[in-house]
Amino acid sequence: MDFHSPRTWADALALKAEHPEAVPIAGGTDVMVELNFNRHRPPALIDISAVPELAQWDRADGHLRVGAGVSYTRLVRELGPRLPGLAMAARTVGSPQIRNRGTVGGNLGSASPAGDAHPPLLAGRASVELASVRGTRLVPVEEFFTGPKRSVLAADELISAFVVRPAPGPEQFCKVGTRNAMVIAVASFAISLDPEHGRVGTGIGSAAPTPRRAAGAEELLEAELSAAGMWERPRPLPDGLLHRFAELVTSAASPIDDVRGSAAYRRHALAIMARRALSWAWADLMRNGNAPCN
């Protein structure tokens, strides 16, 4: 097996073009498990953990561009207030050991339906930046996943970053697992509220072949809140609206029975998480007014 250690992003892209079958490795939290258990033995590894460009984040045009190699620990510490939903999800990833190594880039690359970063990225309408020697493209997260552990990433491409607006308002993330730490999600849900533009973002995890939005639930909430003038003057949400929102979130999912939980349980959990996440986010809004995070 070849082991490549590029020190620059240009070198990493050249190596991936030359060895399209090579597997990129950053924190190793997925790749090394495959190797340790002999499940998959790629012909080559490209260690992108020493590429400085990937470990950086910056602000441009009102957006945050976060390098694919920024660890969950750094995400929480350095970007927590700007990306509260993603930071909440990051805190639920594995353990300190895993958060020190694991990256959002790796989460996206593995493209698991249960990836913790995916629901908040969907809710925040983030985009994934994909790069190759041919150039760079920006793909909305919603279009990135094509199936369980499959994405639009081409064989010669690497994930360079994700691009997202700083949270325009309150965000929440909920995850159900068998215990508090070290669990893969049985189901998860993220919400992002944008009071200034009257927009709602959602993301469902671990309850469909890919992470996905609940577009119908977003539209319902946007329409009802606008009609009632509640973005301008937030009042407690009517119970009926909370329930209809939760129903639409559940109907957007298409969960399966598997070792971690049944489809019926996942639907049940999603309805509760949707209601709670919305209630919490709305309570934040009522408490803090519609001041955006930054």
Added chain:
Amino acid sequence: MQLRLEVNGVPYETDDVWEGESLLYVLRERLGLWGSKNACEQGECGSCSVLLDGELVCSCLVAAGQAQGRHVVTVEGLGRDGRMSAVQEAFLEAGAVQCGFCTPGLVVATEDLLRHNPAPSDVEIREALAGNLCRCTGYEKVLDAVRAAAGTSR
């Protein structure tokens, strides 16, 4: 491949390392440092915890090639001049060991916690050690040990 790295302040050089093997395998099978334990090999149990350039990681999830030129501290490197560290002493005093298998990982994780947070609350201790599984003693004595170590190192 040839691998050069520093472990507990000592430079090591080892040949014929398979690129896909883990840092844990290198430590145990090539360098004879058996303190870091091999259990789950998937980052679930924390018994292989080491400090890689000062950062707490599961050495089973670090590819050997990724450790090239890096500085590693294992449980063997925590004491000074043949004496145990305050954390190791505290684990011993509190009886926070039974079979001992998870102990090296818990000790390394506790060292890391107290370096960043010298006076952790119980919740912070539980959170910091959430990635270290014990399957026999239970965690109460471990909590006692961490509280005691925090007291002595304050």
